[in-house]
Amino acid sequence: MRLSGPWRGRRSFLLLAAGGAASALAAAPALAQVSVGKSSMARNLVPADDIEQAGAQQYTELTLQARAKGMLAPDDHPQVKRLRGIAARLTPFAAQWNPRAAQWKWEVNLIGSPQINAFCLPGGKIAFYSGILDQLNLSDDEVAMVMGHEMAHALREHARARVAKNAGTGAALSLGAQILGLGQVGDLAARAGTELITLKFSRSDETDADLVGLELAARAGYDPRASVTLWRKMATASKNQGGLSFLSTHPSGSDRIRILESNVPKVDGLYRAASGRG
């Protein structure tokens, strides 16, 4: 391409601007307002592609089964539209936490079931059960906190790390991969995929998901105080209903609520900037 007078100047300005953007991108983790550690190194033992494929496969099975039973809410269901609208505000901020997410094909579905449950499988496959919306009577801000939390589990690759840890030591895994061929590693993830929906995360993974989710939701303009009201509702529901699966894997004790409360001020500026309340 031939560059003449003004265009040459313009181009170097654009290049400078691009350089600035690139360095801002590299510094993105430092922009995080909540303080969380690095993702677990153990996750590197399982290929990200494999765990995302397992997530997609599991999600397809679940939605097909739900549809066959008449439990999958149609695309024009008001609550499906609402959930997808909230997801559309959150997902633009996902790649800041995991560059792979820029390529994810996010999906959001609603399962008609009284269960208090929601999840996001590796690769960005989200499901809400109608019980969590109806029984907890969630506001949009509170839905965003649940969704942000679940998205954070996927973005921070907690399932990938858990599958790797469940598979034993890295030595055993790489030895197995050598003997059986690399395809077996994929099988491992696929087998683990049968459990992805009910996977129980560690307490530290839960805190990590709470904080990353809180920041995601704040950047999308959702009130971070809703994280506190959400978990208070969860606490009441677990008192009333005992060991429901989501509530048993997501204990809403005073620790959880206190950590969230102490992090609300860290993301409040993001929320105000995003929602025009600054």
Ligand SMILES: [Zn+2]
């Ligand atoms: Zn969780």
